Amino acid sequence: MNATEILQHHEVKKTAPRVAIIQALQKGRSPLSESELKDDLGDFYDRTTFYRSMQTLAEAGVIHRIVVDNVLVKYVLNDCEHGHHHQPDHVHFYCQQCKSLICMDELKTPFYQLPSGFKQQTCEVIIRGLCVKCNQ
Amino acid sequence: MNATEILQHHEVKKTAPRVAIIQALQKGRSPLSESELKDDLGDFYDRTTFYRSMQTLAEAGVIHRIVVDNVLVKYVLNDCEHGHHHQPDHVHFYCQQCKSLICMDELKTPFYQLPSGFKQQTCEVIIRGLCVKCNQ
DNA sequence: CATATATTTGCAACAATGTATCAATTGATT
């Protein structure tokens, strides 16, 4: 699925910045930060547009925004091929050493029975540690 | 346990800013953000000292730092009375409406069997939704 | 209690992230 098809599929207007962002995320194929994306996009698009694009794309379910620490936000494309899981149900692994973020697609977020009165909308799990490469 | 005892217990030097921060957190008795703490502390201590104090206190296990979204970090005192759980093992609930953070002490973080080679150090769970007050 | 020393503080400057406003541009529809 290319950028144009993804945008159509989510009923989001096709614009140059959005296409560029999606292509950059596709190239990366792992969650990327703003600075990492900027390197790939060149200094063409300004930060305001970037943030607005990311917000639009996240609301439409095109991308998925993961906060690791603050001052470290990563974005990843949602997998449109296998149905859209806008509310991601998998666990994220963050390597404390190489700062990479890995989607643990096999590990699902748990179900919790909340005290009565609470209403759950999303659940996020981040495991920190050392990835395969750094754990040697 | 008062601020002085807490600092002694964790072998951290007793200084005015640290005592003030601990007392403010004790008064609040729920995770507070920097701006919330600043309101309580008065504009007496500067931000650099605040950040350094929080880092020292977190490393010593006195407090617990929780990142909700980025640009929204909350701090809470660890419960020294009932043993020190420096690596908190409970789930956090964040109310999307009133922006309050609630420690779900009864709900424990899950155990995951990671793929071989990965080494887990911490696990963090944040549930987002509506708290009892806002869910009406 | 006074003193020495290592830690901590407070200030200034800086860097990164994110938001608000608004005119100019662009995309989709007719």
Next chain:
DNA sequence: AATCAATTGATACATTGTTGCAAATATATG
């Protein structure tokens, strides 16, 4: 091709966090 709403890009600003360094302070020692 023309229209109109949505989006962009520029400027300015707010918040969060870091670095370097001199002054102040906390603890240990005599």
